[in-house]
Amino acid sequence: MNTDDRHSLTGAYALDALSDEERRAYERHLAECASCREEVTALSETTARLGLAASAPVPPSLQEDVLRRIAQVQQVPPAVSAAPAQAAPLRGRSRRGPLWALAASIASAVLLGGTAVVQHNLAQDAEQETQRVEQAAGEVAAVLAAPDARLTTTGLPQGATGTVVVSRSLDRAVFTAADLAEPPSGKVYQLWFNDRGTMRPAGLIDPDHTTTAMVMDGPVEGATGMGVTLEPAGGSARPTSPPIALATFPAA
Structure with a gap:
C-alpha cells in the first residue's frame, strides 16, 4: 500500500x-x-x-x-x-x-x-x-465516488443531521439526511444553493420519507454553500421562511 x-x-x-x-x-x-x-x-x-x-x-x-x-x-x-x-x-x-x-x-x-x-x-x-x-x-x-468529493454536515430540526457531498469536477452535490422530522401539513423541506447570498432552488425532499439521498438540482458552480427551508407544498422560487439549516461548502 x-x-x-x-x-x-x-x-x-x-x-x-x-x-x-x-x-x-x-x-x-x-x-x-x-x-x-x-x-x-x-x-x-x-x-x-x-x-x-x-x-x-x-x-x-x-x-x-x-x-x-x-x-x-x-x-x-x-x-x-x-x-x-x-x-x-x-x-x-x-x-x-x-x-x-x-x-x-x-x-x-x-x-x-x-x-x-x-x-x-x-x-x-x-x-x-x-x-x-x-x-x-x-x-x-x-x-x-468522485476523486474530489468533499463532505460537510449541518444540523436539522429535532437532532437530525444533513450531510452535503460536493464534487467540483462533476459540478454536482448530494444531500443526505436521516431521521428527518415530519414537516408541518402543507409544507415541504426545500434545498437551496447559496450563490454568495442569493438562494437558488435545488430540489424538494419528499415529505413522506424521513431519510433521503438526492443529487441537488442544478450546478455547484458559483455556490459557496447550501441551505434548507420549510416552504409551501410544491416549493418556492425564493425562500419564504428563515433557513432551518445552512452549510458552507468546503474549499475546492
Missing part, C-alpha cells in the same frame, strides 16, 4: 471493505494521519445514518451503471490538509464492494422505500420505478 493509496482508502475502511492485512496497515496509517481520521469519522457517521451495509445485494445493472460512471473520472488522492472532514474516493478492487453496497442501500432504503413500494405497484409501473431508482442511485454514487 503506497502513500497515495493510504489517503484514498478512507471510504473502504469506513465500510469495512479492506482485507485483514490492509486494515492493519491502514490503522497504522490512521494513527499518524489526522486528516484521514477525520474523513473516516465523517464517512462512518454518514453511512451509519443511511444504514449502509457491505453485504447488501446489488442488481447487476446497477453495478454496470456505477462502474461506467466511475470509469469516466480519473482517480487521484485527496489533498492532505487540516480542512473540515472530507469524503475520499474508493480505489481499486476494495472500492467496488462498498460502492455497490452504497448504491443498493440508497436504492432500497432511501429512494421511495425500495421493494416495498415496487411490490405494491403494477408490473409495468414497478419496472419503471426500479429503473428510476437505479438511475438515481447511480447518480448519487457517482458524486460520492
